[in-house]
Amino acid sequence: MSSTEIKPSAPPRFTFPLYKHYSLKNQEVAYADGAPSLSSPIKTRFPPNVFPILPSPTSPGSPATPTTSFGLSRQLPDPHAKIYKVVNCRLLQDHKIVENSYLWFQNGRIIKPEDLFFTSYREPDEIIDAKGLLIAPGFIDLQINGAFGVDFTTDAESGKSDEELVKDIEKVSRGLLKYGCTSYLPTVVSSKTGVYHKALPLLRPRPGSVLAGAEILGAHIEGPFIAEGKKGAHNPNVLSAAPRGITDLDARYGPELAFKKPDARGDIERAVRLITIAPELEGLLEAVPELVSRGITVSIGHSEARIADAEAAVAKGTTFITHLFNAMQAFHHRDPGIIGVLGSTHLPIPISHKHHPSPSITSPSPTKPDPRPFYGLICDGVHCHPNSVKIAYYSHPRGAILVTDALSSMGLPPGTYSLAGRTIIVDDKLGAYIEGTTTLAGSTITIDACVRNFVRFTGCSLVEAIDAATIHPAKLLGIEKRKGALRIGADADLVFLDDSQGPENIVVSRVFVRGEEVDLKAC
Known part of the structure; x- marks a missing residue:
C-alpha cells in the first residue's frame, strides 16, 4: 500500500438506542438518535460516514441535477425553502382514503420525505396538525x-x-x-x-x-x-x-x-x-x-x-x-x-x-x-x-x-x-x-x-x-x-374536509393553494 492510500474504516457500531423519528410510506424508519434531541439538526445525529453526502447542486463543479446510482436524474428540493409536514390527517390517494397519514410539501409542491433525508438531511420547519380531517386535492x-x-x-x-x-x-x-x-x-x-x-x-x-x-x-x-x-x-x-x-x-x-x-x-x-x-x-x-x-x-x-x-x-x-x-x-x-x-x-x-x-x-x-x-x-x-x-x-x-x-x-x-x-x-x-x-x-x-x-x-x-x-x-x-x-x-393545492357528519355533508375547513394557506374568512 502506498503512503498516499487511505484504508477505508469499517462502519461504526451503534451502542446507543434507536428511536423512531418519523415514518416513511407504510413503514417506520429508525434513526440513530443518542444524546442529541429531536429538535437537533438531522446532520448532527449521524456519524459522518453512515450515509454518503451527495454534492450540493449549487456547489462548484457539481452537476446541476444529481443522479442516482442507476444513472437516473433526481430533482432535489431547494435546500433553503421552508418545509411543511401535515400530520394527523387522512389522505385521499389512489382512489382510496389512507388513514393516520401525513403529507410533506415545499416550494408549493408535494415532496417525498425520503429525498429530503438522503439529500438535504432536513426536518420540517413547520408541523401542521390536520386534527383528523380528510385532505383531498x-x-x-x-x-x-x-x-x-x-x-x-x-x-x-x-x-x-x-x-x-x-x-x-x-x-x-x-x-x-x-x-x-x-x-x-x-x-x-x-x-x-x-x-x-x-x-x-x-x-x-x-x-x-x-x-x-x-x-x-x-x-x-x-x-x-x-x-x-x-x-x-x-x-x-x-x-x-x-x-x-x-x-x-x-x-x-x-x-x-x-x-x-x-x-x-x-x-x-x-x-x-x-x-x-x-x-x-x-x-x-x-x-x-x-x-x-x-x-x-x-x-x-x-x-x-x-x-x-x-x-x-x-x-x-x-x-x-x-x-x-x-x-x-x-x-x-x-x-x-x-x-x-x-x-x-x-x-x-x-x-x-x-x-x-x-x-x-x-x-x-x-x-x-x-x-x-x-x-x-x-x-x-x-x-x-x-x-x-x-x-x-x-x-x-x-x-x-x-x-x-x-x-x-x-x-x-x-x-x-x-x-x-x-x-x-x-x-x-x-x-x-x-x-x-x-x-x-x-x-x-x-x-x-x-x-x-x-x-x-x-x-x-x-x-x-x-x-x-x-x-x-x-x-x-x-x-x-x-x-x-x-x-x-404535484402542486400543493389542498382541501381539508370535515366529513364527520357524513359524505353528503362535507364542509371545507381549510384550503391551501400552492402550499399557501388561505384565510377563508377573508375570501
Whole structure:
C-alpha cells in the first residue's frame, strides 16, 4: 500500500438506542438518535460516514441535477425553502382514503420525505396538525361564467379597461378558494369577435396564490359555433357555422387559439384550453383534429347532434361533453343522441391514456383507456334530476366531471343579474332563468355543493365524488401529473374536509393553494 492510500474504516457500531423519528410510506424508519434531541439538526445525529453526502447542486463543479446510482436524474428540493409536514390527517390517494397519514410539501409542491433525508438531511420547519380531517386535492371547475357579481363575457363587452377586467377576474379567483376550488377555466360564451379579442388575452394560464386566488388553467370558450335550436341563454345573433373550417375559428377567436409549444411544465402560454362546439354544423367536425393538434380540448355541447354525429366527433378527437342532458337532444330509444355516447362500445380505442378516462367495469376494455368522452354534470338538482345523474354515473363512472356552470350570481342572493347582455332572474330556489322564460341560463351552485349532491344523487362513495371534481378534470386537460391528485411533484393545492357528519355533508375547513394557506374568512 502506498503512503498516499487511505484504508477505508469499517462502519461504526451503534451502542446507543434507536428511536423512531418519523415514518416513511407504510413503514417506520429508525434513526440513530443518542444524546442529541429531536429538535437537533438531522446532520448532527449521524456519524459522518453512515450515509454518503451527495454534492450540493449549487456547489462548484457539481452537476446541476444529481443522479442516482442507476444513472437516473433526481430533482432535489431547494435546500433553503421552508418545509411543511401535515400530520394527523387522512389522505385521499389512489382512489382510496389512507388513514393516520401525513403529507410533506415545499416550494408549493408535494415532496417525498425520503429525498429530503438522503439529500438535504432536513426536518420540517413547520408541523401542521390536520386534527383528523380528510385532505383531498383542490377542486377543479371547468365551467365558470362568472361569480360574485362578475360576468366574464358581459364585462368584456362593457368597455371596461384591462385593469378593471383583471381586478374582476381576481375577485372571482379569490372568492372561489373558500369553496375548495383551487383551479378553474373562466368561461366566455357566444360573442362577437371583438369580445374574444378583448377577454381572452386576460384569461391566459397563471399560477394560483393566496393573493391572486385560484389558478387559471386557461379559458373555456362556449360558442358561438353551436346550434341555434339548443342555444340556451346564448345570444342567437352571434351564432355561426364554420364553412371554412379552422380558418373561421381562427378569425373569430384570434391569436389565443393559435398553436403554441408547451413549456417544461406542460403549460401553454395561450388562453384557449377547452372549446364547446356543435359538431353537426358545417365545418366543425373537420376542424376537430386541428384543434386537438394544438393542444385544445374539444367538447360537444349546445348541439342537436344525433348519435352518429356524436360518435363521429368522438372518433375525430372530442373528449368531453358539455353539461350532459342540458342543451342537447333528449334521450330517445331509437336515437339516443349525444347522451347515447355513454353507451358506445365500438369507438376507436385510444393509443394513450392521456385525456381519456381510466377503464371501469362498464368500459369496452378492462385495461385500455376508455374511448368514451368525459362528461360534465351540473349537480344542483335544477339542471338534472337526481335519477338522471345516477343513470349517467352508473353508465360511465370514470367519465363524470362535476361543473358548476356558475353565473355572476354565484355567491349572491336571489335577484336580477346578467349573462352576455341578457337579463337573468335567480329565484328563491337559486334557479337562474332568462327573464320571462323557463330557459335555464346557468347555475348558482358551488363546486363543494356539487360534490355533496353527487353523493346524495348517486349513492357513490365520497372518494368517487371527489375524483369527479379533481383527477377526472385533470386527466381531461392532461395535467394529472401536477393537478387533481396528492402525488409527489404535484402542486400543493389542498382541501381539508370535515366529513364527520357524513359524505353528503362535507364542509371545507381549510384550503391551501400552492402550499399557501388561505384565510377563508377573508375570501
